[in-house]
Amino acid sequence: MENWSLVSICVLLGLTARWAVSLNSYSGAGKPPMFGDYEAQRHWQEVTYNLPVHEWYFNTTDNNLNYWGLDYPPLTAYHSLLCAHVAKLINPDWVELHASRGHESYGHKLFMRATVLVADLLIYIPAVVLYSFYVSEGSNKKKVCAVLCILLYPGLILIDYGHFQYNSISLGLALWGVVGLGLGWDVLGSLAFVLSLNYKQMELYHSLPFFCYLLGKCFKQGLAGRGLFLLVKIAVTVLVTFALCWLPFLSDPGQVLQVVHRLFPVGRGLFEDKVANTWCSLNVLIKIKTILSTDTQLYFSLTTTLLAILPSSIKLLMKPTLWQFKLALVNSSLAFFLFSFQVHEKSILLPALPVCLLLNDLPLPAIWFLQASTFSMLPLFLKDGLLVPCVVTSLAFLFFAVYLLSALEHCSEDKLRLGPYRRLLICMPHMDLGRVTRWKFYFSITAMAGLSFMSVALAPPAQLPDLFPLLVSVFSYLHFLGLLLYFNMVQIAEPPQSVRKNQKKSN
Numbered sequence: 001m002e003n004w005s006l007v008s009i010c011v012l013l014g015l016t017a018r019w020a021v022s023l024n025s026y027s028g029a030g031k032p033p034m035f036g037d038y039e040a041q042r043h044w045q046e047v048t049y050n051l052p053v054h055e056w057y058f059n060t061t062d063n064n065l066n067y068w069g070l071d072y073p074p075l076t077a078y079h080s081l082l083c084a085h086v087a088k089l090i091n092p093d094w095v096e097l098h099a100s101r102g103h104e105s106y107g108h109k110l111f112m113r114a115t116v117l118v119a120d121l122l123i124y125i126p127a128v129v130l131y132s133f134y135v136s137e138g139s140n141k142k143k144v145c146a147v148l149c150i151l152l153y154p155g156l157i158l159i160d161y162g163h164f165q166y167n168s169i170s171l172g173l174a175l176w177g178v179v180g181l182g183l184g185w186d187v188l189g190s191l192a193f194v195l196s197l198n199y200k201q202m203e204l205y206h207s208l209p210f211f212c213y214l215l216g217k218c219f220k221q222g223l224a225g226r227g228l229f230l231l232v233k234i235a236v237t238v239l240v241t242f243a244l245c246w247l248p249f250l251s252d253p254g255q256v257l258q259v260v261h262r263l264f265p266v267g268r269g270l271f272e273d274k275v276a277n278t279w280c281s282l283n284v285l286i287k288i289k290t291i292l293s294t295d296t297q298l299y300f301s302l303t304t305t306l307l308a309i310l311p312s313s314i315k316l317l318m319k320p321t322l323w324q325f326k327l328a329l330v331n332s333s334l335a336f337f338l339f340s341f342q343v344h345e346k347s348i349l350l351p352a353l354p355v356c357l358l359l360n361d362l363p364l365p366a367i368w369f370l371q372a373s374t375f376s377m378l379p380l381f382l383k384d385g386l387l388v389p390c391v392v393t394s395l396a397f398l399f400f401a402v403y404l405l406s407a408l409e410h411c412s413e414d415k416l417r418l419g420p421y422r423r424l425l426i427c428m429p430h431m432d433l434g435r436v437t438r439w440k441f442y443f444s445i446t447a448m449a450g451l452s453f454m455s456v457a458l459a460p461p462a463q464l465p466d467l468f469p470l471l472v473s474v475f476s477y478l479h480f481l482g483l484l485l486y487f488n489m490v491q492i493a494e495p496p497q498s499v500r501k502n503q504k505k506s507n
Contacts, residue, residue, distance in 0.1 A: 006144045007129060007133075007144060007147055010147045010148040011125055011147075013148060013151070013152070014151030014152060015117070015120075017151075017152060017157055017396070018116075018117060018120065020389070021158060021161040021389045021393065027162075027163045027164050029104065029384075030104065032102055033102075034068070035102055036164070037163055038112065038164040039101075039102060041080070041112065041164060041165070041166070042094070042095075042108070042112065043067070043068045043101070044068070044070055044077065045081070045084035045087060045094075046096070047080075048070075048077050048078075048084055049081060049087075049095045050062070054249075054252070054255060057069075057255070057258050057259050057262050058258060067101075069262065070262065071265065072199070072201065072263070073200065073201055073259070074249065075199040075245055079169065079199070083115050086111075087108075090107075091107065091108070112164065113161065116160050116166060119168055120172075123172035124168035124171060124175070125151065127175035127179060128147060128150050128175065129147055130179050131175060131178060131179050131182070131357065132150070133147075134182075135178070135179055135182035135183065142360050145360075145404035145405055146359050146405075148404065149356075149359055150359065152401075153352065153356060153370055153374075153397060154390065154393035154394050154396075155349055155352055156168060156171070156352070158377070158381060158389060162381070162389055163380065163386070165346070167346070167349050169200075170196045170199040170202070170203055171196070171349065171353045172196075173193070173195045173196030173199060174193055174196040176189075176196075177190070177196065178326075178329070178354075178357065179192075180192055181210075181213060181322075181325065186214060186217070186233075187233050187234060187237050189210075190210070190237050190238055191241055193206070194237070194242060194245075195241065198242070198245040201263045201264070202347055202350055203350070204336070205332060205337070205347070205350040205351070206332065206350065206353075206354075208309055208313050208328075208332050209316060209325060209328035209329045209332050212313045212316040212320070212328065213316055214230075214231075214234055214320075216316060216317045216318065216320030217320045218230050220320060246259075266298060266341070267294070268342050269289060269294065269342065270288060270289055270294075270297045270341060270342065271283075271343055272342070272344060273380075273469075274379060274470055274472070274473040275344060275345045275347075275473065276348070276376040276472075276473045276476035277339070277343050277480075278338050278339055279297075279301065279339075280473055281474050281477045284470065284474065297341065298341050301339055301340055301341040305335055305339040305340045308339050309331070309332050311492060312491055312492075313328065313332065315328070316491075323361075324491060326357050327490060328491065329353075329354035329357075330351055331487050331491060333354060334351040334483070334487070335484060336350070337351055337480070338480055338484060345379075348373045348376055348480075349373070351480075352370055359401070359405060360405065362416070362417065362490070363401070363407040363410055364408065365483065365486060367401045367405070367407050368483070371394065371398060371445065371448065372476055372479040372480065373476075374390070374393075374397075375394075375448045375451075375476060376472065376476035376477075378390065378452060378472050379469040379472060379473075382456070391452075398445070408438060411434040411437060411438045412434045413433050416434060418433045418434070418437070419493060420490075420492075420493045421433055444479065448475075451468070451471055451472055454468060455468040455469075
């Protein structure tokens with residue numbers, strides 16, 4: 001009972017942080033004609049409520065796709081329709097066709113914030129609690145601390161409640177998939193992940209680890225016996241779930257093709273804005289978008305993404321354990337973010353989710369990554385007027401995570417899994433890698449604070465108007481690239497004996 005009382009307090013603190021952020025501004029507030037992501041979510045409710053299904057993804061007189069046209073899978077559209085029905089009961093003006101465009105009112109703001117909060121309460125928060133207590137290893141105290149730290153992760157709070165999106169639904173469903181696989185409920189886990197993929201197509205970032213883990217498990221059980229039966233059950237579950245989600249569109253192949261075209265807009269180019277990935281950072285030196293055609297950019301990014309994911313996926317396929325699965329989720333999603341086509345800065349939330357699952361296993365690297373991921377979206381938060389919420393939530397997360405998880409006390413080479421690095425530094429056998437890592441962490445946090453201050457207090461040179469967003473982007477990119485190499489080395493190298501014992505126990 002005491003543990004659940006503490007969990008309740010953690011959930012309450014997480015909800016308080018969310019609601020405090022929701023009282024601030026949101027993306028595009030008072031900025032016609034396009035407004036921002038808040039208006040996009042409202043507009044989808046307007047479209048799905050007033051138009052027949054076969055017009056949702058098509059450009060018509062009543063559905064101008066150039067004005068926040070629907071570009072997410074069917075489950076997002078169904079969710080918008082559900083919210084629209086509730087909105088219609090409260091105030092029909094909120095979803096009135098055409099007339100509601102750009103609607104802004106205090107009552108509607110409360111309603112939209114409440115829809116995100118309800119999604120958190122129903123999907124994301126229960127998944128966090130169940131994972132922490134029934135899938136992860138450690139004492140009850142560590143599990144409670146992990147729940148609090150995951151719920152206080154500022155990146156997701158600021159994007160969903162400040163910028164305004166529903167990432168907690170897709171990430172929550174993906175986490176339900178992890179919980180299902182961690183508890184041995186492979187069919188239910190597959191079902192949950194397929195639902196997350198049908199809510200946001202960016203869940204493709206996590207798809208290969210799910211596939212390799214389940215296929216590796218089927219191979220391990222033997223494709224001539226139980227493994228084949230498991231493979232058939234999973235395949236049927238995936239196909240039936242996809243069919244049900246896409247059912248209204250399956251009667252016309254043109255509908256399916258149009259939805260797919262909307263989900264993968266190749267014409268937008270390799271990247272947008274100042275995202276902290278390889279192509280944006282490399283574009284500082286080599287103007288990739290100018291010298292390469294769109295098709296070449298697409299094939300090149302696809303090839304580099306697959307090459308970056310390959311080692312992690314092969315390792316997971318050969319050794320389908322929960323530990324390998326969590327690391328593969330990090331490595332796959334981070335590789336997608338760094339090398340794939342048409343990446344947004346908000347996509348860093350996809351690798352952030354599996355990194356949250358490593359808070360008890362690798363506290364310092366996980367906290368470091370989560371801080372860097374929030375910092376990488378600083379230009380977006382400044383644009384949305386979210387500076388104060390960003391600073392407050394980032395400092396709160398850093399304090400609680402470092403203190404409760406004793407991150408700075410677990411900095412030995414063994415705790416940080418730095419064995420592979422030690423073998424590479426044979427010329428410096430006496431270097432204390434744990435101490436070096438701790439000082440690099442201090443420098444990194446100080447530099448983030450300095451760049452944040454400069455972005456707010458200093459005016460950039462007239463000839464370099466994007467100087468500070470670019471510095472934030474490149475600085476964050478260097479973190480992500482280094483941590484991708486680190487997490488790959490941790491996964492490919494054998495874990496310490498204590499971790500292997502925990503794996504056997506959980507499996």
